Amino acid sequence: xxDRTIVPFGPHHPVLPEPLHLDLVIxxxxxxxxxxxxxxxHRGLEKLVEKRDFKSYVYITExxxxxxxxxxSLGYSETxxxxxxxxxxxxxxxxxxxxxxxxxxxxxxxxxxxxxDAFGFENLFMQxxxxxxxxxxxxxxxxxxxxxxxxxxxxxxxxxxxxEDLQGIVLVLEGMIGEYKTLLKTFMKxxxxxxxxxxxxxxTKEEAIGFGVVGPFARASxxxxxxxxxxxxxYGLLGSFExxxxxxxxxxxxxxxxxxxxxxxxxxxxxxxxxxxxxEIMTKVKGSPAAGARAVWQLEQPxxxxxxxxxxxxxxxxxxxxxxxxxxxxxxGMVHTLQGCDLADVPLNVLTIDPCISxxxx
Numbered sequence: 001x002x003d004r005t006i007v008p009f010g011p012h013h014p015v016l017p018e019p020l021h022l023d024l025v026i027x028x029x030x031x032x033x034x035x036x037x038x039x040x041x042h043r044g045l046e047k048l049v050e051k052r053d054f055k056s057y058v059y060i061t062e063x064x065x066x067x068x069x070x071x072x073s074l075g076y077s078e079t080x081x082x083x084x085x086x087x088x089x090x091x092x093x094x095x096x097x098x099x100x101x102x103x104x105x106x107x108x109x110x111x112x113x114x115x116x117d118a119f120g121f122e123n124l125f126m127q128x129x130x131x132x133x134x135x136x137x138x139x140x141x142x143x144x145x146x147x148x149x150x151x152x153x154x155x156x157x158x159x160x161x162x163x164e165d166l167q168g169i170v171l172v173l174e175g176m177i178g179e180y181k182t183l184l185k186t187f188m189k190x191x192x193x194x195x196x197x198x199x200x201x202x203x204t205k206e207e208a209i210g211f212g213v214v215g216p217f218a219r220a221s222x223x224x225x226x227x228x229x230x231x232x233x234x235y236g237l238l239g240s241f242e243x244x245x246x247x248x249x250x251x252x253x254x255x256x257x258x259x260x261x262x263x264x265x266x267x268x269x270x271x272x273x274x275x276x277x278x279x280e281i282m283t284k285v286k287g288s289p290a291a292g293a294r295a296v297w298q299l300e301q302p303x304x305x306x307x308x309x310x311x312x313x314x315x316x317x318x319x320x321x322x323x324x325x326x327x328x329x330x331x332x333g334m335v336h337t338l339q340g341c342d343l344a345d346v347p348l349n350v351l352t353i354d355p356c357i358s359x360x361x362x
Contacts, residue, residue, distance in 0.1 A: 058076055
């Protein structure tokens, strides 16, 4: 048996914006075992439900993760609304869908840029982020923020979008499609990209089910699961749509799924704008969550299914709030894909699950 060496990977690495640490057990240039260590950015955010009332805590949830900021505020708001049986106006639900799908678009464009940067395709990286800027400009125009939006709240949303601005969003997104198709063609057809992604980090459908992975990581292994298809909230206003899946089960498939989901998000935004209801954007929330009342909620974040739990105690402060994030579910599958891969493929393998450690640790 060849000599084994333990190589530390992270928590600071040029390819990773997230502080993930792995102890890699190496034989020659091949990984035989990967041991993850997390806990570098624990901030105690869930404990703050004891210090911030349930209405103001929504602004804490936005800071769990910058990229998923709107999604976390949406998931928290919908959980508390279920806890208190609050009915959200249809227009507010539709506006939430627009901002959430824009968040998915900008998250995937950010990830595609980071992927290009990881295998040294700097021009492709800059072009992906240039397109992402157009989405951030929409955020700024409609909410005043570019990353932390503070648009969602318990009972509805804080901002309305005028009809002419809604049509402006459609024009911006339609104007992006041609350029985005060119970028995605490079990811899907370029030989140097394929050499780095095809056959790397394979996770079969059976293995994905066994590890319970979620989001694009699961859908790239042929699992057709997407919480949006359940019709929660504003997604109930949409016609039926199928989750984007792939069958290659490797890094290439994960790139393909995220790339195609951008087109799907654009289609969803265009459809919800066509069906935009009139009316109020906020329901006045009175009282506090009842003592012992509990609620759970699921939300399809850009990285996958996020699970929320809240418990009331009869005061304006929640007794408990808990989040199970998609990265937490995907770490087991990621570690499995690292076993047997070359040491040089570890950074790309880790990146293909789109890890968010600040989400996982809070």
